[in-house]
Amino acid sequence: MRENIIKVWKSVLVFLIIFLIWEVSVRVFEIPEWFLPGPVQIFREAVLSFPVYADHIVPTVILSLIGLAIGTFIGVMTAIFLHRIPKLKEIVYPLLIVSQNIPTIVLAPLLVIWFGFGMLPKLIVITLVCFFPITISLLNGFLQTDQELKHYMLMAGASSRQIFWKLEWPSALPSLFSGLKIAATYSVLGAVISEWLGAKRGIGVFMTLSSSAFQTDRVFISIFIIVFVSLLLFFVIQLLEHLVIHWQHIEDGKPNE
Amino acid sequence: MSKLEVRQIHLSFGNIHVLNGISFTVHDGEFVSLLGPSGSGKSTLFSIIGGIRRPDRGSIWLNGKNITGKTGLISYTPQTPSLMPWRTIIDNVLLGQEIQGYRDEKAALAMIDRAGLKGYENSYPHELSGGMKQRVAFIRSLLSPQSIICLDEPFSALDELTRMDMQNWLLSIWSEHQKSVLFVTHNIEEALFLSDRILVLSEKPARITAEFHVPFPRPRKEMLYLTDEFIHIKREIYHVLRGQLVKHS
Incomplete structure (x- = not known):
């Protein structure tokens, strides 16, 4: 401590x-203010213009959270399916890896064309960027299952469903959480970038408005808010991890009692 | 009544002949040890008995029924305790029952108490010492509904003193339950101290080269280790083991 x-x-x-x-x-x-404002100036502006950007924070946070939730759900489901059906994994896993070498964000303008400026294209972008780290880390987690324990479970006559829920799923939880932490950061990024392309409110909107008006201090404010929201999400997930995986940090030699 | 029968088990991995016609019987309530050098295929034999690997030839019988390739019919304690780190001791102990579809917490608590682990019911495995973990793994086997227990070198990772304590403890708790035990070890003294019968395995391809009936009455005490008779049989078994090693090399 x-x-x-x-x-x-x-x-x-x-x-x-x-x-x-x-x-x-x-x-x-x-240095001129429009080029690089000092921290004091940024702080002053942050206090003065709070009513202006306050309305922009909540939509971005909500967008990130919903996107993260959907992305996590789809990511977990994909991982479970691929794990339970090895033949499917053989085919899909390489495709998954290749697909992730495409920066998914570049799909955003296309999604706007297809789905307009509403929530849907934004959620699709966030889901796309979030689900990958979750699927991959969960699949790796399943592979890290203790083989001795699996051997024991098989000898004891456990069904594959029992092996999955009693052994493989809990074994993979630490990996799932490392994936979640990456996905959380991605979700905020995805939300802001999709807002750049068109939205009524949101940090992304506030950012583009400020940047085109050369209100550089406000651009900095947006950046700080994004950093803050990402970190907050990260810490919430870390807290959840602590609560869910209560056996692990004690094992690392740090008693939490 | 005969409990477990292993009949003419043969197994090869590619060109390597691992098991060469292993046959033996473990009777009701009997404690039988399989004694053999490391790498003689003892663990492989266990996975065949446990039904997760099929032999090339031969069969496994339990109470007159052919159980070759069927899992869940014997209770198994692996070399390492293999406890689930996310389960408390009581939940770990109940795992074997859970897999069979029920939980008898009362019996589990009584057994934990009997094993000297009272107060640890809700602890996690990492809070326990190696010997304690091994005891938990053994209780898990005892509480499982199967009537025959297979132990795969359960004490090999423990230090000498803990090992002796564990052997005493195992004998005392086994005498109360009288389940049949098949015990794998490479330690002659351990096999002698614990068993009713010792089967000596050869090196690969493994077959049973000798059988010893252990004449010592129960309950057995540690002093047994120092008696002339104990040392005499130990020497005999040693020569059998040694003889087959020399023949092969």
């Missing part, structure tokens, strides 16, 4: 120093 506090403090200190250098440079070199 003490070590953690010291670690956090070191990181905070680094940030403070960076902000200080930033602020001083902006003032000393008289």
Whole structure:
């Protein structure tokens, strides 16, 4: 715990120093505000224009959460299907890997053409970027099942359904959560980018509006909000992981009692 | 009444002949040890008895029924305790029953108590020592409904003192339950101390080269290790094991 506090403090200190250098440079070199505003200016704007961007935060958060939920559901289902039907996995798994070398985000304009500017194309984009890390990490998790335990289960006469739910699924949970953490960050990214392409409200909209008006301080505000939302999601998932996988962090030698 | 019968089991992996006509019987309530050098196919034989691997030839019979290739009919304790890290001790102990479709928590609690693990019911496996984990694995087998237990070198990972404690404990708890036990080991003393009968396996291709009836009365105490008779039989078995090793090399 003490070590953690010291670690956090070191990181905070680094940030403070960076902000200080930033602020001083902006003032000393008289950099124009539209080009690079100083942290103080950004902070002042963040306080003053709060009513302007407050309305934009919630839609993005909701979009990310719904997209993440759908992506997770589809990702988990895909992984289970592929795992339970090895023949299907043989065919689909390579395709899955190849498909992910295409940056899925580039599909967004196409989806707008097909599905308009509503929720649907945005959710499709987020789902596409989210499900992959979840499917892959869950499939890897299934492969990490302890073979001795599986041997025991087979000898004891367990059915394949029992082996799956009593052994493989719990074994794969830690992997699922590492996939979830990546997917959470992707979901915010997906939400913002799909908002760039067209939406009424959202951080992505606030960002494009500010950028085209050269309100650079507001662009920075959007960036900070996006970072904050991503981190928040990350920590929520980490907390969930802690609650669900209560046996593991104790095993790592860090008793939580 | 004869319980488990292993009849003329042959198995090869490609060109490697692993099991060469293994036959033996484990009677009702009997404690039989399979003693053999490492790599003599003991674990393979277990997976055949357990029904997860089919022999090339031969069959397994339980109470007069052919059970070759059928799983779930023997209770099995693997080399490592193989407990599920996400299950508490009580839930781990009940796993064997759960697979068969029921849970008898009362019996489980009584057995945990009997094993000296009272207070650990709701602990997780990583909180227990190696010997304790092995005890949990053994309770899991005892609580499973099958009447024959197969133990695959369960004490090989333990230190000498813990091993002796575990052997004493195993004998005392076994004498109360009188399930048939098939015990695999490469330790002569362990086999002698525990068993009614010892079957000596040869190196690959494995077959049974000798059978020893262990004459010591039960209950057995640790002092048995130091008696002349014990050492005498130990020497005899040692020569059989050694003899076959020399022949092969």
